[in-house]
Amino acid sequence: MADTRCPMCGKVNPDDREECQYCGARLVPLIIEAPPEEEGERGSGGAAAESAAWERGSGGAREKETGEAGFEEGFSEFEAEGDADWLSELRGEENLPQPPLVRGEENPPQPPLIRGEQSAPQPPLERGEQPQEAGEELDWTAGEGLEEAETPDWLHELQEESGGASEDQAAFEDEAGDEALDWLEQMRQRGEQAQQEEIPEETPDPAVPDWLEQLDEEEEDLKGFGKPFRSEEPDWLSEAAGGPEDLAVSQEIPEWLSEISGPTTPEEAEPESVADEQSVDELASDEIVVPDWLSELENPPQPPLIRGEQSAPQPALEKGEENPPQPPLIRGEQSGPQPPLTRGEETRQPGLERGEENPPQPPLTRGEQSAAEEAEPEISRAEIPSWLASMRPVEDAAPPIAPHEASIPRVESAGPLSGFSGVLSPQPEVGQVPKPPTYSIKLQVSENQKSHADLLTEMLAQEGEAQAIPRPAMISPQHILRSAIALIIMLAVLWPLITGSQEAPLPSFSPGTAAVNQLINGLPDQAQVLLAFDYEPALTGEMEPAASAVVDHLMLRGAYLSLVSTSPLGPIVAERFLSTTQAEHGYASDSQYVNLGFIPGGPAGLLAFAESPGRVLPYTLEGNPAWGRGGQPALPPLQGVTHLSDFDLVMVITDSPEAARTWVEQAQPFLEDESAQTPLVMVTSAQAEPLVRPYYQPTSGQVQGLLSGLRDGGAYGRLTGSEGLTRKYWDAFGLGLWVAAAVITVGGLVNVGLGVGRDRGWGIRDRG
């Protein structure tokens, strides 16, 4: 199966594929079926139809209007220059299958441009010139003959694509020229026959005529070349086929034809307006106006590439390559010696805009050029029409191109290929491996990083080392301050004790103190009093002076005392109290007083004791039955006592506000009975006074008497005349309080000043 080369990427694809398997470009140009009324329009062959269709599909539609106008104008000019009889002959009978033309396009299908080819400059439409409508007879062709046969479009294009040496072109032309006369004559005759035929719209004919395929195989095919070409006869051919007299067929080689092989003057190379209406007479005159396309035949023709042709390997187009993708060749199309173009024949390029001159054509790469040269040196290189060049895809949309092809083509300077560009380098680029950059294997460490690393290393090294704990100073400012305060207070307290000073008057009694005194004075003789010693041994220094006067008063009244305690050391504290402060009364245990011991369980135990004293504390501290058992009477302090309310007075001596509150909350409710209420008196420490005083308030009435601290104890002693222990301590107590207040005041002010100075940065350091 023959292979097809993709016009976009240049890679070979199977023949049966419609799209390139590498880049996805269409291998088979799109052919739009033309409407029936325009079916008669024919172009120069199926290849041209496909080309036109492809061009339109790739963007030629936007130029359809102008392109068609230009094309038709050029076509009309071509026709004006003389209808080729041979084309008319090629057009032939009506039964010949006509390639469908593109809708709306009246221009005959043109053979596709070969990659890299440059279309001949197309004469632009002149102002005012209207595109020729389909079927419209060209004025200049109507009834007018062409003195000279004109080269069909496809032939002209083939000649342009041939490129190559002028010798080949000339040879071809010479050879074609002899035979051109025959087939031109034939075409002219046929043109007359088909003069009235309307040229249908060009529709791309996917089927490539056979004659096109046989172009390069047999030179003899050129004779009947017109036959397969008959299906793509341009309009002018059919119109101009009216009479042989219209066409001045000369046995001589037309001047334009002979000039094909030779250089043309620059003036002749200038594009001319295709729309110039020239009468047949003008064209038939000796003065032949060389069309632009013809004058540009001086350009080195390039042999066209034909599909399936095993040309020299073409480097894939790279991005940015100047050569744009070219329309694919018509299937079966073969390049070969093309009949020379007749004068006036011009490449029908649809899409030419008015005034559009030769559009910039992408130059061929060196490889393409050389490959094209190698493939078909004998075929002139066709030029890319302007409309095709304008549809050149942008570089971004272009298919990826091999990197090495994107480089600037190198012009070979030596060897047999000198002067050619795009030649492969003899040295493979793969071998030219650039020398890799040299990197230092030494670790690059900045100064900052180095310092951090050193610091980390030092920290890790210190981790295993035992840090020496700084020993605190033996003598610190705090030690000095504490010692000074202690010394001052001690001196203030010891001084009156040492000197025996008793100058400070005892305080006056308070209402609470007076109430206690009244209560005790109102007790009957040999009253039974319950004393609770609920203070700790540490506070004996305050509680003994505070309670000594009251207990002394009780003992002077001859009251029996029952001692209890909710503290484990309470019984011992009570014993000490009586033996140290009340020794002169000579109270005997189990006779005048009884020590019932410790009440366990806190408030719950006290509650239980309040409910049933004999059940909770049945024995004395010595282990003797206190409440009478087995017929034995109770001890004198507890005789007749079964409930807490049976006592004449309950006195709680405590330093703890909680203990005082517990007695008030648990025991006081049990002190009331139907007949009387047993008073509850509190002797508390000065620190508990604020919490106990609310119970003494008249509104509360739960506590009937209150003595707090050394102050009330001294006042009660002053009231009863038994100052005793309080008098001994009162002066020292007062001086000590005043000195402590002074120390606190002065020391506080000094510390405040030091703190302010530290905060304001006066150079004072905090030594803790």
Added chain:
Amino acid sequence: MKAPLSVAVAIAIGLVVLLGYFMPFERLTSLRIVLLDWAVILAAVALLVGIGNLIYVHWRKSVRAQGESVHSVALLVSLFLTLGVVGWFSPTHPYSLWIFNNIQVPIESSLLAILAVLLAYALVRLLRRRMDRFSLVFVATVVIVLIGTAPLLGFDFPILGDLRSWLAEIPAVGGARGILLGIALGIIATGVRILIGADRPYGG
């Protein structure tokens, strides 16, 4: 829940005692008294257990020669000696009273005396450690109460006495009551948490 039996027993007994306080049912009251008696006995036993723990700790210290072990030895010696004397004779025996009067009371009294110096020193540093309005009020109140409690030798300042009495009877009482009310709420909340089993101080 760990140890559900202990939680159930604690909750049940707590609810019985609580309801026994508020509901005048004789059986409930009797049950409450019984349970309270058990609590009293357990508290006394717990004191003995604590004493045993004290002996164990100081015994280990003295055996291991850990830290200041001489103090642990002295404690153990004094403990057994006192236990022996009081247990052999009686708590009211003169020997027992001699130990209490000449060792215990002076030691604890001395600690209380040291407390006076420490409190004075703490007040001297208070203004430097915590300088705010509350500290100023605190120090001022202390000074006023100190100088209003006792006269300075032969000089008595009644106004200071009155001021001291007013401070002790009005602001101090009000503040103390407020604190006590808040503490009471906290006590109730703690008790309720224990009764519902949310707080289990008994471990498990």
Added chain:
Amino acid sequence: MTTSLIAALVVLAFFILIILFSVFSQRLPAWNFRAIPAFDRLERAVGLAVEAGNRLHLSLGSGDLTGTQSAVAFAGLSMLRRVARATSVSDKPPVATAGEGALAILSQDTLRSASRESGVDFDLMNGRLTGATPFSYAAGALSVIHDEDVGANLLVGSFAAEVALINEAGERAHSLTLAGTDNVPGQAVLFATANETLIGEETFAGGAYLGAGPAHLASLRVQDIFRLGLIFVIVAGALLKLLGVL
């Protein structure tokens, strides 16, 4: 009888509200509690103790478990549980001291539970009775602070003036002292001597601030509600008394 009835209603209301707030804690709006610096320092102290290899000393005071002083002791036990769990992985576990026999047993039980949960061995010496009386208990706690490398002291229980001795020892040992008590004179002493003091019912909020559970947060909410109610009753009663109504 009236007093008993009012007390019963108050206790019943506490029951109901604490249960409700505990159960529906997620649905209730957030109740922002004020920051207590003492607990913030406690958390840092716990972390520092673990890092430095010190131990924490937690003292429960000498309150009687059969009385009202047991509540603050239970609060101390709750904090002991939280602290013990946090410091169980340290080199030196916390030590708990108490001035009452039952408290000493409970502290041992709490430390044993924390040790069991952490998978470490429990030492009976970590929970001890240091003295039967408050001052002897304080004197015994001094030896713990000086001899056993204590980094921070947490004193939560019933303390009287003897707590000043413990605070002084902590200051000499350059260790943090955080204290709270239900004893009013003790609070005055703590205000002057401790680094961080818990005044009033702040002592009972320790469990809530240390994340002991929703019941602790619920109890704080109920306490706030009742406190507002008490304020209203007191102010209203004072006004009515002033106006001669009462």
